[in-house]
Amino acid sequence: MKKYFILFGFMTAVLFFGCGKAKVSVTLAGSTAFQPFAEKIAEKYMASNPNITVTVQGGGSAVGIQSANSGAAQIGMADLVKLPDEAKSLTSTVVAQDGIAIIVHPKNKAVNLSIEQLRAVFNGKIQNWKEIGGSDAPITVVSREAGSGTRSSFEKIVTGITLVNNAVIQNSNGTIRETIANDENSIGYISHGILNDKVKALMIDSVECTTESIIAKKYNLVRPIFLLTKGAPEGEVKNFIDYILSDEIQAMIKKDGLLPVK
């Protein structure tokens, strides 16, 4: 509810200010994984194009699809392996790729999991770290809430996951990272773009989760980030999407942890 009120207030504010000046405005909404990147790009874009206002809102991939459909935002952001039916009528452009890192506490002795082991851990079939190269301690599985783009991508790629009942659920990439950093026996998954040294990324099928291995297509837990528009992008919307796809911005995205499309 609160979120909606904030969103509503925000939109009214945008309307207010938008009407006052003869500025062209482009609004993006959706995926929280891409939101910080979109904000940074928007800032840069506005600095060189002072007559254009780019507004970036979060809300999640579902909100991105919804608002692109309803016209609340010209561009919806979604980070899903496969777009749902609701997005079929929209034009999608892939602007970046994002790896999903499997993370544990830095002190955890496990280093590598096969996809089968990963599936068994999240299904609750493997419940002790000693079975997969760690010390004798119970595994705490940490996951995202139902409907999250990261979660649905993770489950689509790994396949065959019915999340174990006692999995701890956190509602953002950041809180998952904090939870893992605070608990030596936990395992979770986050966007590769927000890895830091408070957590350790595991190798999957002996492939490390690094920018290089993802670009080389060796690391498999990767999802695209879509920008969705109603009909083919045109005018300022097209200019902005082209800007994101430009070499300069793609290089910037890469430096910050996402992966360029080309």
Place this chain on the structure above:
Amino acid sequence: MKLLGEKGVERLLSVVAFSAISALGLIAVFIFIEGLPFLFKYGIKDFLLSSDWRPDAGKFGIYPMIAASFWVMLGAMLIGAPLGIAGAIFLAEFVPKTVMNIIKPAIELLAAIPSVIYGFIGVVVLAPVIRDLFGGPGLSLLAGAIILGIMIMPTVISISIDSLLAVPVSFREGSLALGATKWQTVHMLTTKAAKSGIVASIILGMGRAIGETMAVIMVTGNSVMIPHSPLESVRTLTANIALEMSYAIGMHREALFATGVVLFIVIIILNSIASVAIRKKVIVK
């Protein structure tokens, strides 16, 4: 003001007063419009009593969340109510007024601390302690109960103090004159006379505990599971709505509104009981 005249001002004020009530009405109508159709479509019994919550598979059973909300609330009451009432008795009866006038506002300040701060302390301090002492993930029912127990104390203490102080001094004087000690007076007379107010404070505390969201999301771990031990991770009704609302579309979204309907009804019932209890106190006085 002459411009408006007596009647005009009266009307203006009533419009302002009603705008507050109509906000409440609008919220209620909105939640019910969004949530009720789902309840009937899915079946009230299945919704309330099934423990299968898998929105992706079209399964919406909120029984684990109802159980979790109940146990977290009960735990919070077991921790917060005795401490709160004891604190209120101490402050109202055994401490000079000047001291109480310093301590009471300080306690009420606790209520002004944003719940995300409580949650943060719970995650960083409390959860690791629970994990090290008792095992389990640390983010648990117990952590939620302790944090909520602290959060409801200001409510319990300040309403209890008010109702204790509302007991006429002549009651106490009479008891003391009959030779009762201070403690006998307190537990046999003052607390009995203030009983309805104290009960109301507990019920309002319950309302606060069951409605709290942010702190609970942060410390309880949010697993959809009927708790078998206080060390397990649980998801409350409020947490369920807040966690999933931003991603929910279609049936899933309606199911979350229906969760809101359930929560709304529970809180309305609790608050009505509390206001009846408070009204009783006035009559006794």
